[in-house]
Amino acid sequence: xxxxxxxxxxxxxxxxxxxxxxxxxxxxxxxxxxxxxxxxxxxxxxxxxxxxxxxxxxxxxxxxxxxxxxxxxxxxxxxxxxxxxxxxxxxxxxxxxxxxxxxxxxxxxxxxxxxxxxxxxxxxxxxxxxxxxxxxxxxxxxxxxxxxxxxxxxxxxxxxxxxxxxxxxxxxxxxxxxxxxxxxxxxxxxxxxxxxxxxxxxxxxxxxxxxxxxxxxxxxxxxxxxxxxxxxxxxxxxxxxxxxxxxxxxxxxxxxxxxxxxxxxxxxxxxxxxxxxxxxxxxxxxxxxxxxxxxxxxxxxxxxxxxxxxxxxxxxxxxxxxxxxxxxxxxxxxxxxxxxxxxxxxxxxxxxxxxxxxxxxxxxxxxxxxxxxxxxxxxxxxxxxxxxxxxxxxxxxxxxxxxxxxxxxxxxxxxxxxxxxxxxxxxxxxxxxxxxxxxxxxxxxxxxxxxxxxxxxxxxxxxxxxxxxxxxxxxxx
Numbered sequence: 415x416x417x418x419x420x421x422x423x424x425x426x427x428x429x430x431x432x433x434x435x436x437x438x439x440x441x442x443x444x445x446x447x448x449x450x451x452x453x454x455x456x457x458x459x460x461x462x463x464x465x466x467x468x469x470x471x472x473x474x475x476x477x478x479x480x481x482x483x484x485x486x487x488x489x490x491x492x493x494x495x496x497x498x499x500x501x502x503x504x505x506x507x508x509x510x511x512x513x514x515x516x517x518x519x520x521x522x523x524x525x526x527x528x529x530x531x532x533x534x535x536x537x538x539x540x541x542x543x544x545x546x547x548x549x550x551x552x553x554x555x556x557x558x559x560x561x562x563x564x565x566x567x568x569x570x571x572x573x574x575x576x577x578x579x580x581x582x583x584x585x586x587x588x589x590x591x592x593x594x595x596x597x598x599x600x601x602x603x604x605x606x607x608x609x610x611x612x613x614x615x616x617x618x619x620x621x622x623x624x625x626x627x628x629x630x631x632x633x634x635x636x637x638x639x640x641x642x643x644x645x646x647x648x649x650x651x652x653x654x655x656x657x658x659x660x661x662x663x664x665x666x667x668x669x670x671x672x673x674x675x676x677x678x679x680x681x682x683x684x685x686x687x688x689x690x691x692x693x694x695x696x697x698x699x700x701x702x703x704x705x706x707x708x709x710x711x712x713x714x715x716x717x718x719x720x721x722x723x724x725x726x727x728x729x730x731x732x733x734x735x736x737x738x739x740x741x742x743x744x745x746x747x748x749x750x751x752x753x754x755x756x757x758x759x760x761x762x763x764x765x766x767x768x769x770x771x772x773x774x775x776x777x778x779x780x781x782x783x784x785x786x787x788x789x790x791x792x793x794x795x796x797x798x799x800x801x802x803x804x805x806x807x808x809x810x811x812x813x814x815x816x817x818x819x820x821x822x823x824x825x826x827x828x829x830x831x832x833x834x835x836x837x838x839x840x841x842x843x844x845x846x847x848x849x850x851x852x853x854x855x856x857x858x859x860x861x862x863x864x865x866x867x868x869x870x871x872x873x874x875x876x877x878x879x880x881x882x883x884x885x886x887x888x889x890x891x
Contacts, residue, residue, distance in 0.1 A: 423628055423646030428533040428609075438603040439534035440594060440620070441527070442612035443545035443552055443566075446630045447559070448522040449653035452551040455518045456511075488546065488586040488616075495548070496569045500578030504571045511550035519555060521841035524650045527630065530611070531559050540603050544594055544610075544620075546586045563601075565593055591619040612636075621645070652838045655846045656704050664700035664847070668758065671696045689766055690743035697739035705849030706839050708736070711889050712856035715829060716740055719859040721795040723821040726831040727810050727881055728799035730840045736852065737797050737831055745795035746786060748816070750803075767794075783816060790824035800874075804842050810881040813874045818862065827859035830877060832884045855884050 420426040431437065444451045499507065534541050542563040543556045552566040567586075570579040585593050598605050606625040610617070615635040621627035629640045629647045640647050655661075671692050679688025701708075716724075721744070726737045734747065746767045754760045754770035763770065767789060769782045790796055798820075800813035821828045831854060838850040857880055865873050 433538045435540045436604045437539045438608035439539045440542045440544045440610045445613035447527050489584050496580045497578045499576050507550050512554045515554035521844050525837040526650045587616045588619045661846045664703040667699045668696045694742045704847040707851045710854045715856040719827045722827050722829045723796045724829045725800045728801050728804050729836045747797040787823045813878050821862045829859045830857040
C-alpha cells in the first residue's frame, strides 16, 4: 500500500527517496523547467535587435519544412545556427543568453518544477539539466536553479570564436539518451534508480532508459506511451498567463467600482470612506476574474489590533495587492519611487497617502516616512514589505528597520502576513496573472511597546524567524 504523499511523481516521493549521488535527476528545459520554448524567445529578441538576416530566415524555414517532410533532422537546424554565428565570440553570445534569461526566461520557470529540483538537491541526488537547446539558452537557467551539471548542444569554438561547426555529440532523441548513459557511467549514477523529467515525444528513448520516467506537460505521443506504461504525468499551468482580454477586464473593473467609491466619498465628504469601499472590492474582483483564489489562515488577526503595521514577504508585483485586499480598510502603505508615476497604482497610492520612497537615499526615506507615522497615530494602519524589494527565493530576506521604527514611533503593533506561494499566480516581474490558489497566514500581532532601539536588530530577527518557521511548518485552521 502506498504511503500518503509518496505517490510516484509527487514531492513526497522524492523526499522519501534514498539519499546520495548515485541517484540522478535529469531535467529537460523547454516545456519542462520553463513554459514554452527558449528558442522562440531568442529568435524574437534577435529580430527585435535586427540580428537576423533574410537569408537566415529563409534557410531556417526551408530546414523546418524539410524536417516536417522527413528530409532533414534536428542536427540540420542546429547547423544553421552554428553557421549563422560563425565568427561571433563565445563570451558575447553567453552574455546575450544571460540577458535573455533575465529579461524573458526567468519569468517562465515553473515554480512547481523548481520545487522538484530543490527536493532532489536536498536529497543529495546528482541533478542534471539535459537539453537539446544550446548552452546559451541552458546555462543561465542552470545557474539560476543551482544545477551544477549541464548536458546540452554546443557550437565548436576555437580561441574564443565560433567556427561555424556543431560540437559533437548532438543531443537529440537517441543521441541525448546515449550522452546521459555516458554521463551516468562516468559519475557513478544508477539509471535504474534515477528520474527523468521531460515533455517531448523525442525524449522517449531516455524515458525508457531510467527507472523513474516523469513526463511533464507531455506531447500527444509521449502521453499515449505514459498512459500505456503507467508513468505518472504532471501538467502545470502556473506560467500559462491569462488572455489579454481577461487581464484587461480585471484591471478595467476598477472603473465602475472606483466611480461608486468616488460617489460615496463625495456624499460622505470623506475620501477614506470611498477608498474603504472601492479598493478591496476592486482587488477581489480583479483576482476573481483572473481565477485567483486564497486560502487564508488566521484571518481574525487582521482585526484584533487596529491600527497596526502589516508586514508581508515580497515575491512579485501582486503581494502588496493581496495584503491590501486583506487589510481592507483604513490603511496606507510604502511603495518604491518608480510606481509613483504609474497611471493606475500611482494615482491610487496618492489617494491613499502612500509614501513613495527612493530606496537609494536612506536619509530622504526617513523624511518621507514621517507623514506615514503621523497617519498611524491618527488610526491609519500601514502596509509595508520589510525586505524592501522582491526576492526570487523561498526563503525570507533580511528585514529593514523602517517598518518596525514606525510601529515603535506610533505605539502600534506589527502584524506579520506570510504569503507562501504567490509565485504560482505570477513570476517575480510578471505584469499579468495566472489562475491559482495562494496560501496566506496572518500571525498574531507583535507588541513592540517594550522594544528598545539598542536591541532592535534582535527583535526584528525574531519576527523574521516567525516567517521562516511558518513557511516550513504551515499552520492549519
